[in-house]
Amino acid sequence: MAEVRFEKGVYSVIGTKQPYIDAYDKVTGRTNYVSDLSLPGMLHGRALRSPYPHARIISVDTSAAEKIPGIKCVLTGKNVRQNKWGPVTKDEYLLAVDKVNFVGDEVAAVAGVDEEACEEALSKIKVEYEELPAVLSMHDAMKEGAPVIHEDFPGNVNHHFDIPRGDIESVFKNAYLVHEGEYETQLEYQAYIEPMGGISTWDSKGNLTIYAGIQTPTWSRNDYAVALGIPVEKIRIVQPYFGGGFGAKLSQQVHPLGALLAKYAEQPVRFFLDRIEDFQCGLPRVPMYFKIKTAWDRDGKYLGKRTYILADNGAYASYGAPIALTAMYRINIMYQVPVLHSVCDLVYTNKVPTGCFRGFGNTQMHLAHEMHLDEVAEMLGIGADEIRYRNLAVPGYKNPHGWKTNSCEIKQCIEKAITKSDYHAKRDKLTKKNESAGDIKRGIGLAGAVHVSGNRSFIKPFEGGAVLLRMNEQGKVYIYSNEPDMGQGIRTTLSICVADALKLDLDHICVPDPDTNIVPFGLGCFASRGTYMATGAMHMAVADMRAKLIKLASEMLSLPEDELKLEDGSVVSVKDPSKRASFAELAWKHVCDFPGQHILGIGHFTPAGVEYPDETKYNNVSGGYAFGCHVAEVEVNTKTGQIKVSNIYAVHDVGQPINRLALEGQLQGGIAQGYGWALMEHLKHNEKGRVANACFLDYQIPTAADIPQIDVDFADSFEWSTGFGAKSIGECATNPTAPAILNAIYNAVGIRFKELPITAEKMLKALKEKEKASKVRG
Numbered sequence: 001m002a003e004v005r006f007e008k009g010v011y012s013v014i015g016t017k018q019p020y021i022d023a024y025d026k027v028t029g030r031t032n033y034v035s036d037l038s039l040p041g042m043l044h045g046r047a048l049r050s051p052y053p054h055a056r057i058i059s060v061d062t063s064a065a066e067k068i069p070g071i072k073c074v075l076t077g078k079n080v081r082q083n084k085w086g087p088v089t090k091d092e093y094l095l096a097v098d099k100v101n102f103v104g105d106e107v108a109a110v111a112g113v114d115e116e117a118c119e120e121a122l123s124k125i126k127v128e129y130e131e132l133p134a135v136l137s138m139h140d141a142m143k144e145g146a147p148v149i150h151e152d153f154p155g156n157v158n159h160h161f162d163i164p165r166g167d168i169e170s171v172f173k174n175a176y177l178v179h180e181g182e183y184e185t186q187l188e189y190q191a192y193i194e195p196m197g198g199i200s201t202w203d204s205k206g207n208l209t210i211y212a213g214i215q216t217p218t219w220s221r222n223d224y225a226v227a228l229g230i231p232v233e234k235i236r237i238v239q240p241y242f243g244g245g246f247g248a249k250l251s252q253q254v255h256p257l258g259a260l261l262a263k264y265a266e267q268p269v270r271f272f273l274d275r276i277e278d279f280q281c282g283l284p285r286v287p288m289y290f291k292i293k294t295a296w297d298r299d300g301k302y303l304g305k306r307t308y309i310l311a312d313n314g315a316y317a318s319y320g321a322p323i324a325l326t327a328m329y330r331i332n333i334m335y336q337v338p339v340l341h342s343v344c345d346l347v348y349t350n351k352v353p354t355g356c357f358r359g360f361g362n363t364q365m366h367l368a369h370e371m372h373l374d375e376v377a378e379m380l381g382i383g384a385d386e387i388r389y390r391n392l393a394v395p396g397y398k399n400p401h402g403w404k405t406n407s408c409e410i411k412q413c414i415e416k417a418i419t420k421s422d423y424h425a426k427r428d429k430l431t432k433k434n435e436s437a438g439d440i441k442r443g444i445g446l447a448g449a450v451h452v453s454g455n456r457s458f459i460k461p462f463e464g465g466a467v468l469l470r471m472n473e474q475g476k477v478y479i480y481s482n483e484p485d486m487g488q489g490i491r492t493t494l495s496i497c498v499a500d501a502l503k504l505d506l507d508h509i510c511v512p513d514p515d516t517n518i519v520p521f522g523l524g525c526f527a528s529r530g531t532y533m534a535t536g537a538m539h540m541a542v543a544d545m546r547a548k549l550i551k552l553a554s555e556m557l558s559l560p561e562d563e564l565k566l567e568d569g570s571v572v573s574v575k576d577p578s579k580r581a582s583f584a585e586l587a588w589k590h591v592c593d594f595p596g597q598h599i600l601g602i603g604h605f606t607p608a609g610v611e612y613p614d615e616t617k618y619n620n621v622s623g624g625y626a627f628g629c630h631v632a633e634v635e636v637n638t639k640t641g642q643i644k645v646s647n648i649y650a651v652h653d654v655g656q657p658i659n660r661l662a663l664e665g666q667l668q669g670g671i672a673q674g675y676g677w678a679l680m681e682h683l684k685h686n687e688k689g690r691v692a693n694a695c696f697l698d699y700q701i702p703t704a705a706d707i708p709q710i711d712v713d714f715a716d717s718f719e720w721s722t723g724f725g726a727k728s729i730g731e732c733a734t735n736p737t738a739p740a741i742l743n744a745i746y747n748a749v750g751i752r753f754k755e756l757p758i759t760a761e762k763m764l765k766a767l768k769e770k771e772k773a774s775k776v777r778g
Contacts, residue, residue: 003608005720006539008656013500014724017661020492021506022241022485034213034240035194035272039201043072045261045271046118048108048125049281050100053350053689054134054147057098057127060108064124070117072265074125076108080260085227087251089158089317091150092353094227094257100129101149102315102350103690104280109257111265134350134689138287138312141347149315149348158313159321159346163328163617165400166339168295171304175295179376183292183368184755187312187683188285188676190357191701194243196252196282197272200259208235208263212255213242216524218482218516219459220251227256228263239514245486246673247356248283250319250526279694283355284683286323287312290368295339300380302391304339305332311346311361314353319360320346322457325617327361331369333403333625334410334450335391340400351685356526358673359731362451363738370447370739371752384743385418388448402618403625404609407727409653409715410448410627416713417446421631421649427747434748439639445743446631449736452622453532453719453728458523460612465533466520467541469498469601473591475569475583477504477545479511482522483534488730489662490530496659497535497724501542502549503566504583520604528728531658532624532719533605539723541603548599552589553581607721624719624727628652630671632740633708636748641764643679645708645741652712655719655727666729667712674737676702679757 025031062074077097084090096107110121133147140146141156149156172178198212208230214220217237225232242249258271273281289310295303309327313320328342357363377387392411398404418424426444434441456463468480477498485491491511499506512518523529546566553571554561563574571586573579590599607623633647650667657663680700686692693699718725738756746752751766 006723006725008718008725011500013496015657015660018492018496018659019661020489021495021511022491031241033194034198034211034242037199037211037240039199039268042199042268042270043111043113043265044115044118045109045111045258045269046115046122047106047257048122050096050103050105050107052100052129052131053103053136054132054149055100055129056132057096057100057107058130059128061126062108065110065121068112068117068121068124070113071121072111072267073261074108074110074121075260075264080264081229082260083226083229085223085256086317087223087319088321090226092253092316094253094260102352104277104352105315106253106257109261111261111269136350136685136689138289138310138347138349141349142345149350153348156348157345158317158348159324161325161328161342161344163342165341166304168304168306168339168341171295171339172293175303176298177296177376177379178293179372179379180291180293181372181375182754183290183371185288185364185367186756187287187354188357188681189279189282189683189699190246190248190284192244192246192248195273195275195278196249196254198255198258199268199270200255200262201268202263206230206234208259209238210235210255210259211238211240213245213249214239214252214255215245215249215484215486215526216251217484217514218521219523221516223251224256224259228259237516239484242486246358247360247526249486250356276694279683279699280352280691283318283353285357286320286354286361286364288327288364290365292368292372294372294376296376296380300377300382300387300390302335302337305337306341307343309344311344312351312354313346313348314351315348316353318353318355320354323356323361325457327365329401330362330452331365331450332399332401333405334393334448334627336393336397338400350689352691358670358734360527362731363735366447366449366735367738367756370736371742374445374743374746375752384446385414385423388414402620403622404620405625406623406721407653407655407717407719408625408627409717410450410629412715413627413629413651413653414446414448416651416715417629417631417649420651420711420713421633421647423631426633430747439637441636441638441748442634443636443744443746443748444631444633445740445747446629447736447739447743449628449630449732451528451626451728451732451735453624453626454529454607454622455527456610456621457613463610464604464606465522465537467494467534467537467603468520469541469545471545471583471587471599473587473598475508475587477502477509479509480519481534482514482519483525483530484514486525488530488666489659490525490534492662493531493658494534494538497538498542502546504569508569528626528731531726532722532728535658535724535726536605536607536722537603539603540605541601544603545599545601549583549586552586556581556586556589605722623721624655626652626654626727626729626732628732628736630736630740632744634741634744634748636745636763638749638767641760641767643745643758643760643763645675647709647711648737648740649711651715652729652732653715653717653727654729655717656725657714658724658726663714663729664712667733668710670730670733671710671737672702672707674734675707675741677756678738678741679759682757
């Protein structure tokens with residue numbers, strides 16, 4: 001595709017702070033979320049789940065359950081037609097057939113008139129198991145003699161990746177400094193407001209409709225079609241409002257399982273996980289272990305990097321492979337590193353299946369790499385900011401993987417964050433003060449970040465977005481897009497673009513719920529693609545509608561097209577503003593001139609210079625790369641071990657901001673999640689393989705009382721590869737938070753923690769060990 005450079009326009013609404021168009025209905029309780037919906041004749045679905053992490057199913061007796069009043073069907077893996085499915089690896093049944101692989105694996109499912117009948121039926125199902133040895137640690141999964149979880153994957157390795165770029169051994173041999181570090185991240189639950197679920201119904205012709213809380217309504221139909229053994233065109237997904245996703249709500253087990261119940265019950269079925277089930281059976285963040293070895297010259301120039309990653313898939317693959325690949329190389333577009341070698345083993349364990357979480361593997365790598373950079377800077381005797389400045393990517397940089405930046409303001413992000421936080425003055429002052437301070441030690445630290453705006457490594461022939469605009473006969477504009485809103489505000493983002501380009505009030509713009517029978521084809525919202533792709537397509541769609549409005553007005557007003565402009569919901573003469581035609585008048589004229597046809601604006605967008613990776617994982621996968629920098633200030637109480645983050649300064653390169661209010665909200669939410677990941681959150685399994693803290697009483701997430709003061713700002717930037725010039729923010733908002741906090745902790749107490757989360761107990765233990773070691777040396 002030929003390179004197209006979009007120019008920055010003059011905007012009146014774009015770049016301002018606009019309340020979400022649906023905010024009033026949400027805060028007043030008028031919004032219907034997917035869990036609020038009900039269909040006539042609707043049944044309720046529940047699943048019987050394995051109490052063992054690894055066991056063979058000897059028998060399942062459902063006879064007593066089938067006799068419970070109100071129960072319409074009872075399903076097991078042996079009495080239904082189903083196929084193994086999965087978004088990458090086809091390794092999971094909707095209902096286990098011969099074996100269960102984690103505590104929570106679905107063994108049977110029931111549909112009944114209410115939840116009580118379902119619960120009673122589940123209690124009557126008798127299952128005989130033969131318990132098998134389990135693998136509960138990714139570090140044990142590949143050991144000789146470890147129990148095999150999936151027979152098709154000996155050694156429990158789902159994927160082994162090896163991506164060399166250059167002669168790394170020669171680089172290490174000739175480097176001034178070689179540094180190696182190890183780091184590890186934990187299971188983290190997404191903690192969205194509304195658990196996974198949906199409502200399924202079949203018509204008399206075998207067509208399935210699922211009302212689903214899902215991030216990828218069109219694309220997930222392909223996965224569900226495999227699981228259910230039906231053609232994709234038989235599946236329709238309607239995506240109403242749903243209570244957050246943060247990556248977990250791409251393809252989900254709960255939707256096709258609910259559909260299976262609805263098929264056999266021959267009635268609509270509502271199937272939602274309760275909160276405990278969501279903890280036990282959702283798709284939390286993939287835990288990863290990193291060993292990073294880097295090479296440097298005397299002046300702090302990055303010469304090369306070798307990375308080994310061990311990633312924990314849990315019981316089933318889900319999106320583990322692309323998540324692992326992302327961890328291997330995404331950060332390599334932020335720094336100019338000429339030689340790279342990445343190796344990863346993605347392994348199965350008998351724990352909850354893992355999946356997508358805001359940052360998608362990149363967050364885990366940022367934690368390891370941004371701490372590693374600070375370690376190297378200290379060894380070389382240069383500042384943490386300076387080592388980054390000397391190695392940052394610049395506009396037009398092409399890295400060893402074939403990735404290429406367009407706009408790139410990471411240096412500006414770091415400079416602004418340092419200035420806003422008064423980083424250097426505070427760091428010098430705190431370093432001296434902590435030597436003589438009392439129990440409270442203070443520190444400051446920074447970390448950079450990068451993320452894609454879309455990722456062309458999922459579907460070879462397609463990457464892009466499409467938007468359809470329809471102006472009805474009253475002049476109201478409807479937006480149809482397959483980049484769905486999961487709370488991030490994309491309905492408002494697209495409405496702002498229409499309002500600015502067509503000079504139309506936001507009250508005259510509507511965004512219906514995505515329905516795969518109506519909206520253009522699209523991949524949905526993941527890989528931070530929504531704003532970049534959808535506004536790119538919107539730029540063409542509004543231009544198409546604008547041209548049609550101008551042409552209609554030219555005919556109606558008998559004026560040349562080049563003497564007309566759009567203003568306040570009308571087409572107006574540039575020379576004589578009294579000569580005008582409202583959109584309502586033009587829309588009615590169009591409906592009458594072309595009987596029944598509304599004015600349409602059709603837009604599509606494919607980023608130029610983006611290619612599907614070849615067999616060596618080489619080629620540019622994203623049109624726009626977003627960047628950011630966070631600076632964190634912490635206080636550590638050396639008597640209690642408590643850590644307080646007092647301030648976080650965040651500056652991001654998002655290209656042209658569309659809605660500053662939404663961007664600030666995304667940053668605040670991303671920082672809150674990064675804070676929780678660094679200091680609180682850890683989804684733990686006990687020795688029997690059961691999630692030990694499967695509720696919000698036991699699983700800590702940050703509250704308003706925990707969140708530090710957050711100061712956000714944006715770089716002066718414009719992403720010329722897409723219409724309106726916007727890049728992503730969703731995942732990049734989280735990526736640098738945890739490493740910035742951990743670097744600040746080191747500045748405060750001189751201890752580098754390599755494994756998350758950093759709790760008060762871990763801090764006290766580390767302080768005592770440091771004191772003991774100091775006495776030994778003294």
